[in-house]
Amino acid sequence: MAPEGNARPRSVGAVKPQILRFTEPLRFRSGAVLDSYDLVYETYGRLNAAKSNAVLVCHALNAAHHVAGYYADAPDDVGWWDNMIGPGKPVDTEKFFVVGVNNVGGCFGSTGPKSTNPATGKPYGSGFPVVTVEDWVNAQARLADRLGIASFAAVMGGSLGAMQALQWTIGYPERIRNSVVVAAAPKLSAQNIAFNEVARQAITTDPDFHGGDYYEHGVVPRRGLRLARMIGHITYLSDDAMMEKFGRALRSDQISFHFDVDFEIESYLRHQGDKFSEYFDANTYLLITRALDYFDPAAGHGDDLSKALAPARARFLVVSFTSDWRFAPPRSREIVKALLDNRCDVSYAEIDAPHGHDAFLLDDPRYHSLVRAYFDGIFERL
Amino acid sequence: MNGAEQDALSGRSDFQAIAAWVRPDSTVLDLGCGDGLLLKYLKQTRNARGYGIDIDDANVLACVKNGVNVIQSDLERGLAGFDAGSFDCVILSQTLQAVRRTEEIVLDMLRVGREAIVSFPNFGRWDLRLQIALGGKMPMSPDLPYQWYNTPNVHLFTIADFESFCAGHGIRVLERVVLHGGRPVRAFANLRGSVAVYRFEKHRQA
Numbered sequence: 099m100a101p102e103g104n105a106r107p108r109s110v111g112a113v114k115p116q117i118l119r120f121t122e123p124l125r126f127r128s129g130a131v132l133d134s135y136d137l138v139y140e141t142y143g144r145l146n147a148a149k150s151n152a153v154l155v156c157h158a159l160n161a162a163h164h165v166a167g168y169y170a171d172a173p174d175d176v177g178w179w180d181n182m183i184g185p186g187k188p189v190d191t192e193k194f195f196v197v198g199v200n201n202v203g204g205c206f207g208s209t210g211p212k213s214t215n216p217a218t219g220k221p222y223g224s225g226f227p228v229v230t231v232e233d234w235v236n237a238q239a240r241l242a243d244r245l246g247i248a249s250f251a252a253v254m255g256g257s258l259g260a261m262q263a264l265q266w267t268i269g270y271p272e273r274i275r276n277s278v279v280v281a282a283a284p285k286l287s288a289q290n291i292a293f294n295e296v297a298r299q300a301i302t303t304d305p306d307f308h309g310g311d312y313y314e315h316g317v318v319p320r321r322g323l324r325l326a327r328m329i330g331h332i333t334y335l336s337d338d339a340m341m342e343k344f345g346r347a348l349r350s351d352q353i354s355f356h357f358d359v360d361f362e363i364e365s366y367l368r369h370q371g372d373k374f375s376e377y378f379d380a381n382t383y384l385l386i387t388r389a390l391d392y393f394d395p396a397a398g399h400g401d402d403l404s405k406a407l408a409p410a411r412a413r414f415l416v417v418s419f420t421s422d423w424r425f426a427p428p429r430s431r432e433i434v435k436a437l438l439d440n441r442c443d444v445s446y447a448e449i450d451a452p453h454g455h456d457a458f459l460l461d462d463p464r465y466h467s468l469v470r471a472y473f474d475g476i477f478e479r480l
Numbered sequence: 481m482n483g484a485e486q487d488a489l490s491g492r493s494d495f496q497a498i499a500a501w502v503r504p505d506s507t508v509l510d511l512g513c514g515d516g517l518l519l520k521y522l523k524q525t526r527n528a529r530g531y532g533i534d535i536d537d538a539n540v541l542a543c544v545k546n547g548v549n550v551i552q553s554d555l556e557r558g559l560a561g562f563d564a565g566s567f568d569c570v571i572l573s574q575t576l577q578a579v580r581r582t583e584e585i586v587l588d589m590l591r592v593g594r595e596a597i598v599s600f601p602n603f604g605r606w607d608l609r610l611q612i613a614l615g616g617k618m619p620m621s622p623d624l625p626y627q628w629y630n631t632p633n634v635h636l637f638t639i640a641d642f643e644s645f646c647a648g649h650g651i652r653v654l655e656r657v658v659l660h661g662g663r664p665v666r667a668f669a670n671l672r673g674s675v676a677v678y679r680f681e682k683h684r685q686a
Contacts, residue, residue: 434551435561438551438566444551445543446550447537449537468544471545
């Protein structure tokens with residue numbers, strides 16, 4: 099679909115991650131404290147003189163700070179939301195200064211379980227504090243301080259990233275002017291937690307897990323991670339999308355009467371699992387799924403989400419996808435209802451896309467036109 | 481507001497009648513809000529805090545472009561997500577004739593809103609009556625530019641029909657404006673009016 103009134107969309111080009119060290123202790127919701135930590139981040143576009151055009155992009159489970167562009171030495175390593183962010187794209191980096199950050203507890207350069215604990219000289223491993231969405235947002239706010247960003251024009255994210263965009267409006271209402279909440283839920287359902295628990299069990303019961311301190315044994319709980327990823331992947335796709343993509347197609351021309359790969363879907367899941375287990379840290383996976391489980395801003399307000407969102411001052415764009423059964427549209431409508439109760443400015447779109455939860459990463463023209471129009475409005479109000 | 485939007489507003493004579501009835505700073509829910517221009521107008525002229533509801537993707541996008549709040553939702557599923565008395569005013573402009581669950585929606589408007597405003601094309605106008613009576617064909621007009629086979633209008637009704645509906649459903653009409661060609665029609669409204677606009681509330685029990 100041709101963008102309206104904008105230059106032809108293109109990549110932000112070759113990008114470089116940057117790293118900042120923070121020496122003011124970070125107190126976690128659990129009570130644990132991290133005395134110092136690193137955050138790795140990328141930026142695209144230019145911060146304007148008024149420092150009013152910054153957009154923070156929050157990542158979900160398996161992504162990180164590499165949101166857009168590519169690395170000069172790895173041109174195939176394209177950012178995870180590259181179709182959304184770039185010159186002439188819905189979030190136009192000619193207009194906005196976009197920040198992507200790997201959250202604390204991550205495994206792509208920010209301090210996390212595989213980082214060395216200065217107190218012991220060994221990886222944190224099982225000793226890394228259990229992080230929550232609130233902790234991440236607090237750390238992101240400190241990054242904003244260091245970048246000289248008093249208030250974000252927008253904080254945006256999909257899935258777990260959307261929970262962070264929501265938390266910003268509660269934790270730092272004066273520092274966020276727009277919250278873009280895509281494929282979200284205000285808290286996990288029992289079924290959501292159940293899937294996370296199966297994934298965690300896959301990892302923690304892997305003999306190579308060693309209670310989370312596998313680094314010193316020179317091994318990685320690869321089988322567990324692989325299973326965790328396979329389970330996750332099933333929940334990101336809709337039944338229809340999976341049927342459409344793989345059907346019952348076989349790898350060879352007939353069934354084999356054994357238990358190795360027969361169906362294309364098996365091959366696909368194994369491939370996804372293998373790939374993931376090569377680069378992702380198992381402890382980070384545990385931490386992130388737990389952050390998902392624990393996110394529940396209404397819990398401290400008698401399960402009243404409207405009360406939890408009372409501090410919010412931002413404008414909101416909430417988007418869900420009809421075929422997303424992991425965070426289905428009624429979950430987004432709960433958020434919208436709470437925002438309406440607080441008379442917040444909110445627009446809500448329910449995109450009739452077939453791809454399931456993963457739709458938030460794909461470039462459906464209705465979805466992207468909407469985000470583009472919303473960000474055009476943000477730009478007009480800068 | 482740009483020129484094209486001014487034109488769109490002047491083409492919808494009911495908008496100004498509606499705006500005149502919306503109190504400053506009130507909260508407004510516009511059902512079937514289309515491109516959101518009425519809400520934008522109410523925001524600019526009445527400082528109304530408004531939300532639109534529309535099911536259509538293109539309309540949702542148009543609302544976002546117009547900078548108004550819109551909730552993508554199917555009116556036919558009702559207003560179950562909205563608390564009783566949560567809006568000062570619920571508006572249904574030129575949509576009542578196009579919904580299937582007319583009765584439920586009007587009553588739901590009065591549950592969610594302290595008062596309601598509807599506008600609709602009047603099928604009782606004399607020339608439409610003549611088209612059926614003499615021509616023997618379903619009527620068409622500038623306000624009803626559809627053939628019987630492609631019209632979105634599933635409930636055809638007149639000013640007299642609507643008023644007897646109100647009387648039968650405990651609805652008190654607060655104000656009425658009937659228009660033709662953008663001008664108010666006073667005498668013989670059901671014969672001469674092409675668009676009717678009503679402001680109404682639930683009958684308070686004595």
